[in-house]
Amino acid sequence: MARIDQFGEDSLGQGRQVRTEPIQQRSAARLSGLLDAAAAVVDEVGFDRITTAMVAERAGASIGTVYRYYPDRVAVLEGLRERAVQRFRQRVAENLQTAKPDTWWEAVDCGITAFVDLYRDEPGFRILHFADRERAQSSTPDQLDSGFFAHQIAGILSQEFGLAGGPDLVFHLEVAVEMADSLLSRAFTWNSQGDERFISECRRIMHDYLVGYYGPAAG
Amino acid sequence: MARIDQFGEDSLGQGRQVRTEPIQQRSAARLSGLLDAAAAVVDEVGFDRITTAMVAERAGASIGTVYRYYPDRVAVLEGLRERAVQRFRQRVAENLQTAKPDTWWEAVDCGITAFVDLYRDEPGFRILHFADRERAQSSTPDQLDSGFFAHQIAGILSQEFGLAGGPDLVFHLEVAVEMADSLLSRAFTWNSQGDERFISECRRIMHDYLVGYYGPAAG
DNA sequence: GCTGACGGAACGGAACTCGATCATGGCTGG
DNA sequence: CCAGCCATGATCGAGTTCCGTTCCGTCAGC
Numbered sequence: 001m002a003r004i005d006q007f008g009e010d011s012l013g014q015g016r017q018v019r020t021e022p023i024q025q026r027s028a029a030r031l032s033g034l035l036d037a038a039a040a041v042v043d044e045v046g047f048d049r050i051t052t053a054m055v056a057e058r059a060g061a062s063i064g065t066v067y068r069y070y071p072d073r074v075a076v077l078e079g080l081r082e083r084a085v086q087r088f089r090q091r092v093a094e095n096l097q098t099a100k101p102d103t104w105w106e107a108v109d110c111g112i113t114a115f116v117d118l119y120r121d122e123p124g125f126r127i128l129h130f131a132d133r134e135r136a137q138s139s140t141p142d143q144l145d146s147g148f149f150a151h152q153i154a155g156i157l158s159q160e161f162g163l164a165g166g167p168d169l170v171f172h173l174e175v176a177v178e179m180a181d182s183l184l185s186r187a188f189t190w191n192s193q194g195d196e197r198f199i200s201e202c203r204r205i206m207h208d209y210l211v212g213y214y215g216p217a218a219g
Numbered sequence: 220m221a222r223i224d225q226f227g228e229d230s231l232g233q234g235r236q237v238r239t240e241p242i243q244q245r246s247a248a249r250l251s252g253l254l255d256a257a258a259a260v261v262d263e264v265g266f267d268r269i270t271t272a273m274v275a276e277r278a279g280a281s282i283g284t285v286y287r288y289y290p291d292r293v294a295v296l297e298g299l300r301e302r303a304v305q306r307f308r309q310r311v312a313e314n315l316q317t318a319k320p321d322t323w324w325e326a327v328d329c330g331i332t333a334f335v336d337l338y339r340d341e342p343g344f345r346i347l348h349f350a351d352r353e354r355a356q357s358s359t360p361d362q363l364d365s366g367f368f369a370h371q372i373a374g375i376l377s378q379e380f381g382l383a384g385g386p387d388l389v390f391h392l393e394v395a396v397e398m399a400d401s402l403l404s405r406a407f408t409w410n411s412q413g414d415e416r417f418i419s420e421c422r423r424i425m426h427d428y429l430v431g432y433y434g435p436a437a438g
Numbered sequence: 439g440c441t442g443a444c445g446g447a448a449c450g451g452a453a454c455t456c457g458a459t460c461a462t463g464g465c466t467g468g
Numbered sequence: 469c470c471a472g473c474c475a476t477g478a479t480c481g482a483g484t485t486c487c488g489t490t491c492c493g494t495c496a497g498c
Contacts, residue, residue: 024462024477048267048293051452062480067454074267146405175402175420182401183394186365201394205428212427246443271488281445286489 018079019071031069033059038080039124047127052076077127084128088118089152104161105207105217111153112180112203119188129185146181150174163214172213176206237288237298250288252278257299258343266346271295300346307337307347308371323380324426324436330372331399331422338407348404365400369393382433391432395425 018031037058041050052073056066070076091114101107118125150173157173158165180202187198211217237250256277260269271292275285289295310333320326337344369392376392377384399421406417430436 020477026462027478030478052454053452063454064456064480065478068478071454073453171416171420174405175417175424178401178405179398179424182397186393186397197390198394201390205394205398208427208431209424249443270486282489283445283491284443287443290489292488 019067019069019075030059030061030065032083034061034066034069034076035080035083036123038076039122039127042077042080042124042127047077050077080124081127084118084122084125087122088114088128091118103217104157104163104214105210107156107161108153108176108206108210109203112184112199112206115180115184116187116194116199119184119194120192126185126188129181146174146177149177153177161217168213172210176209179209180206249278249280249284253280253285253288253295254299254302255342257295258341258346261296261299261343261346266296269296296346299343303337303341303344303347306341307333310337322436323376323382323433324429326375326380327372327395327425327429328422331403331418331425334399334403335406335413335418338403338413339411345404345407348400365393365396368396372396380436387432391429395428398428399425 034055038050038055041054041058045054050073052063052066055076056063059065066076070079092111095110095114096107099106099110101110147170150170153173154163154165154169157163158169163169183198183202183205184194187195187202253274257269257274260273260277264273269292271282271285274295275282278284285295289298311330314329314333315326318325318329320329366389369389372392373382373384373388376382377388382388402417402421402424403413406414406421
């Protein structure tokens with residue numbers, strides 16, 4: 001399962017949005033504290049009412065400290081989003097280790113479960129769905145968009161479960177990721193525990209869609 | 220086709236976000252000019268970098284005029300979004316009049332085509348995808364969310380094409396609307412004309428999903 | 439001329455900067 | 469080996485700038 005382990009690792013390298021890499025011990029804690037604060041504030045007041053002052057106060061830091069690490073308000077949200085992505089990938093890797101899936105479908109299902117669990121437990125996780133289209137307008141595709149996910153998943157499914165790799169697989173997985181993201185986000189829009197109807201419908205749709213191209217998930 | 224006509228009408232009543240109903244002739248033009256300006260600015264600088272000053276300047280109006288019609292910055296975006304929704308519904312109604320579909324699938328396909336066409340031609344149409352989740356966090360469901368769409372479409376499909384109505388139909392259509400919205404938005408994220416692969420895959424998925432519940436689209 | 443429409447200076451608050459100050463931990467000399 | 473020194477990273481928060489919003493004086497339609 002070499003490939004699966006790799007999926008969980010931090011291959012993002014902290015991204016471009018951090019102004020100063022933390023050198024001393026305490027500042028690493030500061031940085032994650034800032035993100036924890038941002039996550040809490042996002043859940044409380046919402047995505048566009050968040051202020052840098054709120055984040056600073058919640059983290060027990062000053063305004064200046066926020067700007068030491070992030071160039072602007074939006075970058076804080078992006079940092080939060082990046083951490084959420086990392087935690088999602090880590091969770092998927094853990095689930096795969098635990099469940100030891102025999103079929104590609106079980107592996108995909110692990111991904112859906114990880115997403116649902118994080119939506120329930122991880123403060124600010126809803127940021128994942130939001131940020132991404134807005135960024136897309138101005139910048140170029142990067143490691144946080146659905147296409148990157150699709151590549152990663154394609155690697156696992158073809159190497160570990162023998163699905164035919166190539167651009168078609170990546171495309172179908174990107175379509176699947178987009179659909180799953182929207183349906184699961186919808187499940188949590190009016191219901192903090194997730195509307196079970198949308199969640200199970202999402203699983204069924206993902207299954208049927210992929211089976212249509214790759215056949216029943218044999219071992 | 221009584222129901223189809225109704226779908227295209229303005230049953231939204233201009234919404235709550237307009238401060239002052241235009242009384243004089245010129246001010247109606249002002250109002251739509253403000254929205255045109257907002258649409259242009261959204262396409263240029265993006266959704267969260269838009270400023271009231273930009274909108275005013277682009278519209279050849281002053282700041283005060285913007286606030287005469289809209290209570291705040293967000294309301295301008297909501298107004299833009301509402302107009303986009305109205306135009307979408309109008310376009311769907313036109314397409315239905317023209318195409319005179321014989322089957323429910325052809326009717327659904329009209330909706331997809333309308334959405335794609337507007338994404339291509341209508342400035343600021345991408346706002347449709349954005350605003351809706353953010354509002355959801357704080358307020359209650361309203362006429363602009365996917366559930367309301369689903370209700371409208373369910374009415375047409377059951378009355379005009381004899382699909383079994385009821386909450387299941389509404390639910391399936393809401394799922395379909397969510398998926399279509401995300402896939403079509405993705406089609407236009409990196410490609411201003413819309414990535415044809417995502418568009419046609421969207422049509423296929425919608426078709427297969429609904430056929431799975433309601434059988435082949437007979438006349 | 440009355441009432442609605444408009445302009446833009448002024449206000450308040452939030453984003454962001456910057457130089458003073460504090461803390462850390464590697465280094466050095468005993 | 470370690471005590472204390474000091475270069476440099478980290479923090480703070482008052483100040484600045486920019487932007488959303490108000491408000492009232494002026495202009496235009498009916």
